[in-house]
Amino acid sequence: DQQVKQNSPSLSVQEGRISILNCDYTNSMFDYFLWYKKYPAEGPTFLISISSIKDKNEDGRFTVFLNKSAKHLSLHIVPSQPGDSAVYFCAAETNQAGTALIFGKGTTLSVSS
Amino acid sequence: EAGVTQSPTHLIKTRGQQATLRCSPISGHTSVYWYQQALGLGLQFLLWYDEGEERNRGNFPPRFSGRQFPNYSSELNVNALELEDSALYLCASSRVGKSYEQYFGPGTRLTVT
Numbered sequence: 001d002q003q004v005k006q007n008s009p010s011l012s013v014q015e016g017r018i019s020i021l022n023c024d025y026t027n028s029m030f031d032y033f034l035w036y037k038k039y040p041a042e043g044p045t046f047l048i049s050i051s052s053i054k055d056k057n058e059d060g061r062f063t064v065f066l067n068k069s070a071k072h073l074s075l076h077i078v079p080s081q082p083g084d085s086a087v088y089f090c091a092a093e094t095n096q097a098g099t100a101l102i103f104g105k106g107t108t109l110s111v112s113s
Numbered sequence: 114e115a116g117v118t119q120s121p122t123h124l125i126k127t128r129g130q131q132a133t134l135r136c137s138p139i140s141g142h143t144s145v146y147w148y149q150q151a152l153g154l155g156l157q158f159l160l161w162y163d164e165g166e167e168r169n170r171g172n173f174p175p176r177f178s179g180r181q182f183p184n185y186s187s188e189l190n191v192n193a194l195e196l197e198d199s200a201l202y203l204c205a206s207s208r209v210g211k212s213y214e215q216y217f218g219p220g221t222r223l224t225v226t
Contacts, residue, residue, distance in 0.1 A: 006155075032213045036217075041219065042220075043117070043219045043220055044203070044217045045216075046214065049214075089155065093212060100158045101158065103156035105153070106155050
């Protein structure tokens with residue numbers, strides 16, 4: 001049972017355009033959501049997060065939107081750059097003690113120049 | 114500040130053998146997490162250690178085990194290796210109570226032949 005789903009395995013975008021990566025979840029107990037970026041041969045690096053009490057968080061070119069009623073979040077990258085090409089993982093956490101991050105399967109973003 | 118380190122980078126074992134993977138967290142981090150990234154499956158949570166104790170484990174058989182040492186470094190042991198154990202094993206660390214801010218190491222690539 002996949003609690004965090006990234007239904008698009010891949011996304012191709014031109015440099016300068018917007019990249020939108022989507023994530024759906026099923027567990028209403030999730031209270032914190034994160035996006036990680038992973039380059040080949042490296043571990044995932046934290047990108048941006050959002051608490052369930054917010055609907056938007058922005059950090060430079062990266063914005064995460066949360067729609068709790070739809071159990072959906074998205075990561076917007078504007079403008080996209082070739083260096084953004086990587087695998088992006090959506091992750092979620094509950095506030096229950098002893099739980100760990102639940103990751104989606106990832107979306108591979110390719111930004112062409 | 115040094116990041117999370119993992120050793121070895123690559124490990125090749127034959128079916129039935131045992132593998133030991135090591136992780137050193139960021140200084141000041143007391144929690145260590147282990148994840149398995151098998152092909153096409155995203156990051157699957159394996160184990161979580163905090164203050165030397167196992168806090169939680171994912172849906173993996175008992176032949177996956179580990180421990181955390183007094184200096185907060187950790188070992189992951191995989192007994193009776195099977196071909197499907199071939200994967201990238203990622204270690205992450207966080208400060209206590211901040212499991213939503215995990216920092217990952219580069220991983221150990223385990224190949225079982």
